[in-house]
Amino acid sequence: MAWRFAASKFKNTTPKLPKKENGEEDVVGQMMYVDDQHDDGNSHLRHVAGGQNLENSDVDDKETHVVTCKLKIHTDTIFDLPVGNLSCTNDGIHASADFLAFHIEGEGGKLGVLPIGAKGRRTRNDIWIIAAHGEQVSDFGFMTYADQLLATCSRDEPVKIWKLSRDSSPQLATEVNVGAGVVTECLKAHSTADNLLAVGSHNSAYITDISTKRVAIELTGITDKVQAMGWSEDGRLLAVSGDKGRQIVVYDPRANTVPIQTLEGHGGMGREARVLFAGNRLISTGFTTKRIQEVRAYDTGKWGSPIHTQEFVSTTGVLIPHYDPDTKLVFLSGKGTNKLFMLELQDRQPYLSHVFELTLPEQTLGATVGSKRRVHVMDGEVDTYYQLTKNSIVPTPCIVPRRSYRDFHADLFPETRGSEPGCSASEWLSGTNAAPPKTSLAPSSSASPPPPEPMPPQQAAVAPPRPMSISSNNVPNGKDHHVPAPRKEEVRELDYGVYEKENGAVRSTAKTPSAETNSTQGNTSPLTTNSPDPITVVSAVGAPKATSPPVTGSASTSSVSTPLTVGPAYGEKPKEAPVNFRKPIGASNRVPLSQRVRPKSCVVGQITSKFRHVDGQQGTKSGHVFSNLRNVNTRLPPESNGVCCSNKYAAVPLAGLGVVGIYDVDAPGKLPDGVMDGIFNKATVTDLQWNPFDESQLAVGTDCGQINLWRFSESDGPRNEMEPEKQIKICGEKITSLRWHPLAANLMAVALSNSTIELWDVSEGKLYSRFVQHQSGILGIAWSADGRRIASVGKDATLFVHEPATAEQKVYERKSVVESTRAARVLFACDDRIVIVVGMTKSSQRQVQMYDATTVDLRHIYTQVIDSATQPLVPHYDYDSNVLFLSGKGDRFVNMFEVIYDSPYLLPLAPFMSPVGSQGIAFHHKIKCNVMAVEFQVCWRLSDKNLEQIVFRVPRIKKDVFQDDLFPDALVTWEPVTTAARWMSGQESAPVFRSLKPDGVFSSIPRPIAASVRHSEMPTSSAATTPSSSATPSTEKQTSSTPSHPTPIARNMQSCAVESAHTPDRQQVAAAWSTKIDLDTRLEQDQMEGVDETEWNQ
Template sequence: MAWRYQASKFKNTAPKLPKKEDVIFDLPIGTLSCTDNGIQASADFLAFHIEGDGGKLGVVPVGTKGRKLRKDIGIVHAHGEMINDFSFMPFADELLVTCSRDDKVKVWRLSSSAEPLLAGELDLGTGRLIEALKPHSTASNIVAFVSTETAFITDVNRQTVFLELSGINDKGQSLDWSEDGKLLAISSDKGKEISIYDPRSGSTPIVTFASHQGLGREGRVLFAGDRLLSSGFTSKRIQEVRLWDAGKWSEPPIHTQEFVSTTGVLIPHYDPDTKLVFLSGKGTNKLFLLEQQDRQPYLSWVTELTLPEQTLGACVGSKRRVTVMDGEVDTYYQLTRSSIIPVPCIVPRRTYRDFHADLFPDTCGSEAACTGAEWFNGANGLPPKISLAPAGKASPPPQEPTPTPSSLTTVGLAAIRTPQTMGRAGVDPVKILPDNDIPAQNGAPMQQQATKRIQEVEEPTHDRSVNLPTKDRIKELDYGMEVKENDSVPELTKKEPVHIYERFTKADDKENKKEENSDPIVTDPSTSSSLLRTLSAASAVTPSSAISPDSTQAVASPTPSSTSSNRIRMRANRQRPKSCVVGQITSKYRHVETLAGIKANNGVFSNLRNVNTRLPPESNGACASRHFVAVPLSGPAGVIGIYDVDEPGRLPDGVMDGIFNKAQVTDLQWNPFDDEQLAVGTDSGVINLWRLTRADGPRNEMQPEKQIKISGEKIVILRWHPLASDLLAVALSDFTLQLWNVREQTLLHTIPSHRGGILAMAWSANGRRLATLGKDLKLSVHNLNNPLGQPLYERAGVLESPRAARVFFACDDRMIVVVQLYDAATTDLRSIYQQTIDNATQPLIPHYDYDTNIIFLAGKGDRTINMFELTYDSPYLLPLSNFTAPTGSQAITYHSKKTCNVMAVEFQVAWRLTEKTLERLIFRVPRVKKDLFQSDLFPDALVTWRAVMTPEEWLAQSDKEPEFESLKPEGVQHLASHTANNTASSSTQANGTNGTNGSPAQATTIPQDSLPSPQPRATTIKPPTFPAEPALKNTNGELEPDKKEIEQSWSSKITKDTKLEQDDMDGCEEAEWTEL
């Protein structure tokens, strides 16, 4: 009975999650739909499925670490169809065998310095649907394949079939050789049946027995020493593992264990040296570690590890690659959507200075016991074993190469390639420069300066002429550039690089200047030298930038001559909120507070029903004006519910009221200049213009005010012009753009846009440019006033996928932002910046606030609204506090800035649509002095609620620019002027008299509008004192006593004592002084 107290050496084996730098991440794996293990390992390589057509495998050396993109890994183009199974040959670490459903079996020779080579093919006959394979455990070059009702024993070296096995019920899914190589076990019929073969004694099974009774899609079988382990499901869809004694197949299993209820099968692996069993479920994040023993329980529990991501595949590495001096007995590899996570399994010991031979018995080496022909003739030898002691240890895994200065230069050059931005109003399209034509500073070549520029990225870009120590400099990130009165531009020197915005200003002063004669536009490389920081394959935000001419076309087109420099001065001098940093760049809005539903002024519509959740991906869903929110409802009649934003509450039961469009709704938009006009696009090629008021009764019998019959094509996207009234841009399913005057119901222009469907469309803020994204993965920028119909700018390959995407202009139309489903494997290092937001199946729908430069990002079905402040310079996206709702959102629609209560520091108001509710969202910044107008948060707002021009003026290429309007209520003091007044009051009270007549100074509040323009002074400015607290109003409207008056009243009661301590001290006698 002594065995009861004999502890196992491996009972405390602990899987250890690796650090981030030890993980292979950003791999192009994606979502797999295979029935194999997904990943296989030899002593030299890791092979795994990658996304694509299904017939490709990725290969990396064992020991690879860090970020690996598609271009950094080896690709095995194995088959035209999906690969069903693959495996390394156990006695040839560089040979990889692959099989597909209806193709030849192929053997590939891998190399770390060359492309994978096809080493051999084996044709098993047409119609053979190969499902799984398994190399022999003792003999070289023997591989078993299983198909539907048939299995094959082959010699892949001689490319011959030794034997064809029969007697398999339904489709075989898993097979394994016994440790001595005599028996072959095959699991078939979705894991419900197991067949045991002795291939050298006959082609029929020696025994067939039932294994699992579940309804799962997969099953696994594995020899574990002298036992057979099977993985499947119970009749209740619970993961189940069973264990049989070899030779006692007719008896029930000696061990049965259930795990969790899920649809993913447990992938089993067995280490014969430690007798450890690894079980990891597909689609779960659990790793179960058990130990096989000779007594009950035959599978003893060791530990359970929660992995950081879901498992798509798993394997156990070669014993010849473990780090024995760290106590690592096995390495478990987890395959996820974008990474391979190596998990070392370590046995804790007090010290690892010495080799623990009891943990590392001699293991199977790389030499086979016999050849395939010898085994088939009756050889039963076992492979020779090798010692894992450091003296006889194999060579360590290949290390990652250390980046050399030349490689750093290459990365830096790719990261700081000059980004080009879109031309604003009155500027010809930006010329796209080839990579080798990028001008360098001071005439030096770009390649020699790349590393130097990376080192100088932290230095201030512009000299502010402030003589402060470097550590005391506080950088302020502004959106407007200072423009001198003479429009002079500094020379291109190392200290003061020319900003792209200043180059625009200089170019605009020269009228009728042709593009081919203009200087190339160059941005400061230090502002764009931050490397890409892509975390995973997911939805991403990508500002547009220049690329090489082979994928970009710039088509010149005539543009109206105008006073562009005046417009630039107006925008440059406009006050915008600054993102200040002390140590790092942050946003003033970073602590944004989001109020929802009841907290947002009781803004909840409940009992909402029949919300249309199947709108086209090009549509944003619901939309809002200052009076109403329009919500598409499900049904063939194209019903849209209209809800008054001032009357939230519970909707009545019964049939949902709304307007009927008599066709499926594809997109809808409120007229920004008319809060009662709604444009609805349908799949029948008709645009319905509805006139909706608060005095309307039941709307189910209303008729459209106007109907515009476009054509037989489906309406895809509708976008109102941001400045001109009654102008509507329409994207059609025939890949064309049309511009309509809805007041006159006349077609103004028709422009061909893309070679595929149009995914997104957006106007620039000045209304002169229209950006579109198409399913041809191209970005196009149009001038709809151009009669030629040619795009001003095109860039191919902007999108990673032809699925839904969004585009918009930002930063005073100097930047284009693309939001898409992003594949991190094909990152273009020449882009300005790319930011991964989240992992999701639906694209993020952005909303851009022109005044604050804040982007709101929310996907359909997501609970989180991500917010960033967009800047024109690095780091481009400043994160804000996100908002997470308790349920998923169907759509988020935003009001204009006019609806915000600026005195409550609200900078955006929106509505969140769910399947059952419609709730108001209020985004505000926490501030203390809410009785003052926060001018640092609310610059003059872009007027989007009032038209600037008529359609006729716009067609005549009017020079009218966007209007800006202050949001400050009348009678409210600016925060800046209040601070200045308090400072001046403190200074005069400290002096006690007026500078002219000597009388006591009186505190006077001067309205902001009446303040004169500041004049330069020659006098020295005294350091300002801290401002006093603002005077508050009580309930009777009377002013409370000022804090300064209270302080003065106390000063009058306390006697002033100007006597110094040293006045009472005795000094030295006169005689004690000595004259020198």
Template sequence: MAWRFQASKFKNTTPHLPKKEDTIFDLPIGNLSCTNNGVQASGSYLAFHVEGEGGKLGALPINAKGRKLRKDMAIVCAHADQIDDFCFMTFNDDLLVTCSRDDNVKLWRLSGEEATPSLECEIHVGNGVLMDSIKSHSTASNIIAAASVGDAYVIDVERKVVATKLHGFVDKGQSVDWSEDGKLLAVSADKGREVCVYDARSGTSPIQRLAVHQGLGRESRVLFCGDRLLSSGFTSKRAQEVHVLDVGRWDTPIHTQEYVSATGVLMPFYDPDTKLVFLIGKGTNKLFIAEFQSKVPHLSPVYEMSLAEQNLGACLGSKRNVKVMDGEVDTLYQLTKHCILPIPCIVPRRSYRDFHADLFPDTRGPKAGCTSAEWLAGSNSLPEKVSLAPNGTNGLPYVSSKTPSPISPPVPTVKEAVKTVVEPRHSPDMQRARAQTHPSHTLTSGTLPDSVCHSTFKPKIALDGDKPEVKELVYTVDDNSEKENGLRKENDSHHKLTEVGVYPKLERSTSVDQSTVSPVPEPPIRIRQLNDKSDRSISARVRPKSCVVGVVASKFRHVETLIGARANNTIFTNIRNVNTQLPLETNGACTSGKFVAVPLKGPAGVVGIYDVEKPGKLPDGVMDGIFNKAQVTDLHWNPFDDEQLAVGTDVGLINFWRLTRDDGPRNEMHPEKVLNAGGEKILCFQWHPMASDLLAVALSDNSIEIWESKTLTRRRRIVSHSAAVMALGWSSDGHRLVSIGKDLMLNVHQPQLGDECLLAQRKVLDRAHSGRVLYACDDRLIIVVGMTRSSSRQVQLFDASSLEEIYTQQIDSGTQPLVPHYDYDSSVLFLSAKGNRTINMYEVSCDSPYLLPLTPYTAPLIGQAIAFHNKKRCDVMAVEFQRAWRLTERTLEQVIFRVPRVKKDVFQSDLFPDALVTWRPVMTAEEWLAGSSKTPLFESLMPEGVSALAKPVAFVAPSRAPPKPAVSSLEHAHEPKVEPNRKEVQNSWSSKILEDRTLEQDEMEGVSEEEWTESL
């Protein structure tokens, strides 16, 4: 049963959106009405549809980049009518095959760096034959298959004749594909409802007729995936659907999966080396990556991505062009209205300095296994495989089967690739610094390479003498935003350290010679630092440290996520009318120790309340809830009162509700009290983490106000942003309040100082779409989660004392913002988003690599929100370090995050330090407003009567023996050399061990002598 625990090497494959300079943009593509994939790639060229001229194609070299107008590309004037399908020959990178409904099948040769087209030959299939789809053979040269209405044709290109005519399907053949061994041909027909499988050399009738999809589609796709057959079509409700069938067992599909409702088909692509399947929705912006496996589910999800632009077409690049020294296993080309994006799919590894042979098995080479004549005669010879290793024995240059190779753009050969790896373009000092630095576990925005193994890592060290300690109130002002932007662009890698500030200096885990590092420039920010004489620091408490075995890894890296039925079967079903149009500033749902609050649809601001101890199916009918009589903008439970819920509205009111388990129908309830903020819209608010009845409120007039909920009075008013505030965050000790606004600025406040309490300010965002901010690592770091201009979602780390940017990592791309949740005790950061299925997790560290990736969780259903409990709800004896509730449009499921451990009968003290008390106030609102400097409380989570995990014994250096009196060497010379007698030593130990010569049978009782009788 070892296969159950064997993880796939490609389960973390991640697509990375390229930078604009790495794409081909300003292309004249426009809106397409074709039924093919729109773009095709060979090892040397790209071919794609162009706007307004259905019979013409654009052609460019495979390594083309930048702006390409019509005058900068080659135009293939292929047909008078619209091109129905086109493809490159499998074993000839410069031969392009096209077909149209009113003309012959044509072969075009592309040559030179400008991809100049020339007609190679025409093949007449028959009078009145309307071609719809074509496909080159997978093992033989000069063989193509073409499908028409009711018939399919196997064409011998070398002899320019139709070798075989196949029949037996209804309507036009929308898609054709050859099996990997070249023996079978599959045709998708009857508007996607039927797939016919042929053995083209043994007969003209199909050997199998497969009824697949129920819906009628303008397009459908069929694809051989090793010994599986994949069909893409629609359900009867117009939802995208994928069927997987096992070759040899055609009766029923072994896997069926339904995706979103759309008009465009899912275009499938398969990599036989990695067994990865790429499904990209035509007319949508969705990309799904899945992996074939031998166990259920046979098609396992790997990654789901929302692309920045609508897909008009896509294709998979040649395996011979991937950058193996960057961990790139595949390249997917996306066709949009104006550009072509090469999307590299990368497997994260700790280092890319060595070739990872387990990721790159030998792949199909450029030489065919047999000729067309040999294949038609019955040959099944397979193409020779080549190695992708830069130092392999098999070369990777293009080899033409019949004709001279085109003058294509230079592709680095094996020796050149090795030279690129051995001689990176860095100074010797930088090479020494890079050699001592641990690479990040995942690719970041600064490590996306442009060539083979080319990294832009630039370490930046803050020296002790660079910046004096601040002792009094100091202002450092730099309003030159252009200078700030220039500095940010120069530091692409974002691997920087902090400077000396209020908190202790963050030390890097690597050592770099100070003489080789240039001084750090002053940060272009506005900052005011205070002389803090009180040692208010919580960094002295014991925290679970990461394991270091050659590389840095997290103790939580193998986190196990249980949800719904697996999480104690705690799930609410039959939930209806979930509000999916909430503002971006709210998290969507919240939970206390007793209830979960879920906003529902409707103008009355209804919020459903669900008891966490009573999961199950909700009754039919009108959904019960509390009515706020205005649109809900944000909501939070009082962290110190499980029965008080605060709900912000767009009319400037915050309703405080008192909710108990004995309440009747809640639609007739009224708020316990109402806070009137003066008519300004409530954008978001946050309860104070230590003081009771105190909360910070962000209003639509760009201000932040501190309110006391007990007396409903305003205590502070802060105006530091020039645009609306998007997010607020308290430090764990409650002395600092951080905010980010649509002015792209990050502001740090100390509200205890009064209304003029701005301490520091810096521009941190690229786009005013949305964002979140919070403190981490015992308030030494500030985490900003935002979006770039290209819709990439990223995480930025800043030093809390100086606002120096430390690290930036891109997570993925999407339209909805990432919602973070930080667990102060484990230092784990949870990232989720509305409309996504994946929960990404990282352990945050003050030292490199800063974000240690944990095992992400991908749910079967798209989520709307996730709400986390405090630490008291965790079952620490089951090694649970966090609990939450995940909301979908129909269910509310409990989620449990735990670490797999064997010894669950002891308390795992290495994972559970004393927990930060967030469920009990430390002070009152009046004490905090008076300037109280109380520190946070910590409490052990170890249950009574349970033993803790044994801690490793610390090594104690032996004390030095007292010096002996000096003895001359002459005295030692006359002393006899005494050696211990081994027998005496053995006897001395034996004398200390009790000797027992009693045998076990001596203790047994036998029968008496009288019972013995003589046998006669």
């Protein structure tokens, strides 16, 4: 029987990062207190839940007090820990069902201990400290079936067993002396037997019985020191990684003291390596010869070569693996990086299937996975991942999404290994293979509750709110009607309303949510905002119900950051409005968005992108690949993107002085052997760009200050004999970047090594403009989509936005935008309202920063760390879908985000993964995409030996209709709008937008369809003609003399009346579908056989 696809229950497992605030979160809400005048003459304030309808209550005739306050919500993160910078070669942190043990800073081998339920701030005085050894702790770990026993080892001391308790300090339980002169490097508790511990040393390993304090078995045949060990699930086999990860040996300790299998490990000589059993697979992590993280999987039923090999990131930190046998999930977290990879172990290819990739807020120093007996099953939590950073422990629950968590999902939580061992150490050594009993995770089972937190320093209890000063007016007596609070299950999504900024103060036109409602909301944005100012208590005596003005379509403001909700000012009369449980899609809290439809949606309170399930199809599957590629130039300057392509050709820099290979993208295949053919520029190539309006013209910049223009055709002979069509001598300085103008033909911006940017008409060889703003070299330049501005970032860590076509040559500046000046890129996004800077930190973290292009000070909006690597990220932005592609040299991944002009600013999409690293990526124009196959980008990815095509598409079922929600009118980047002379003279030309819908194809959503229409010629609605605040940069101190930016591009949709004649109605759509279906007009009774006429007479 053929294999059928069966979806895994855990394929959608998603880790949820806890709140990042330091111990508490400021939540602004409303609490209403009613002053009840009792018979005893005393006033009593009773709390009425904010946000409830009080029209029919007795609150109307009493004196009410609206109090705006801040709630404190404790976080799940443990912070302010004295961890510091670790230099250990172990996992750094371990967890049992009761305790967490982790490395801390200080002389000697010290460990910190906390219970599983610990949260919030924990300083050195708030944790238990184990002074385990005099030197650095080599390894440590909990005993499998004794949650209170912690084993530690060091190089020159015996193995020690510590007993932990919630009521007293850790005590030394016992010591096991492995042998005189034995240097212990690592240890691992047995998986099925109690009191059995494997200890690794140099060239040997030992099986010790801690109950008898002796060595039971000594294993030999290991090369160099032992770096990691792992027991099989049945406890019969022991795997040992030695020789810096290049050797893996497998023992059956009770059968023989020599290895039963010796496997070839990783090729690199890493400082660390890991090995563990995962079902009937053996997983090993190490490094390749190129210092790239590598994972190998072996079949325990058929030892030999690995059945699966996968490379990850080029870094010096090893991948720490963990495995959950119940869900078959594999967790991989790299030391020194901020990435968590979740994979699923399968019985078929790919044996390790991608599940999730999580970007953590800080670098990982250690990682572990908690006990299954402590997961919150009623929340769908299948595992808890603990990350150790330099000052915190971040518990990350891994949730399987389900429609409801009211009932226990037994399919997600099978019976798991309990707290009782299968056998004792002596029984196992005598040959017993009894499996440990399993226990159910159902809430009705008799599982022990988690231990309470340790006794923290005594803190004063939170006092109830004090009575407020009230008026002396008499208030009628009334009964104390308590309004019930909302149920805990009700999760509300607040109406953010429309926010305006007046006189430097933020004002909300929407009703302020209640304090209790706010307590259930989580801020999904990773942006860290400043805490609000202290809120003053305002007593409104006898105030009427809250009123609010009608919500307008837009609001004028100078900020796009996440707004703070504040209560109504004193004296206002806001009316009560119903709470909107859904935030409008695409609505901005600050500046109104473009009128084109944004492909994002709100799912369960979180804004997600319609491109989130993007699928990248490699050319190896469709034959679109240039193979046998050789001598690729891997030493290009960091300012260059390397490979580039037009709709007809691809250019690849090759090794040699100025050699560039040219390949026809419509004729892929295997390249012939021999010397690689290519053009010669007679100088080192620094950058190269195809003319966007001439797919046969290539501009090549060199380090001698010269631009070579090449033209190609299908009739060209050997390209090594060709000469440039034209040569332009810029100056004697090195050319760092070339960028063609997006609208004007033959206009090019050239960045030079002497901090100069020049504008050239390459057809005439004429210099139009030169401007110098940077104090040192330029790292990257980029044009805005409307061609009015050009942004640049330099080694002086300064961002400049120039307007070269204006008479006053306006320049806007922002300092200190990058931390590391080794490399950076810049581009415009979101209809030219955002400037994105992609750079690196001094700790090699690659990050994306967003700045507001509508303000004169280029105000910082948001920063997100992508990952950690040695090579910079090269961005590409798709103007139509707002998707940002990020990939670096040597990366196997292409990270994608949808950029939005509102929090959370970057919506993550499914990353693209390739088995080999990349040398560069080049994208085609949008017209190259097959929109009927739901392709929204096509690119070419260069590796050491191949140049393959990658098609990015969105999975859709109905591909016979045009997907309007994914393909708005596309920005025409392949045809010029004006000339260089007209543009430099100040004649502005608007960009052109064109529909990609093929003729004769119906749309999935009725929408205006027009031919190439310019923005200035398109019919505008009333909303489009209204001046937008985004047209002019705004600041709090701006005056009329302050320079302003040009109006950003906006797609204006044509009116329905104009387009009604062009839009097919329902009858036309039904008729079109009917032509594809054979109509059967026969009736069912026509096929029935009746009786003979003579029979009716009988």
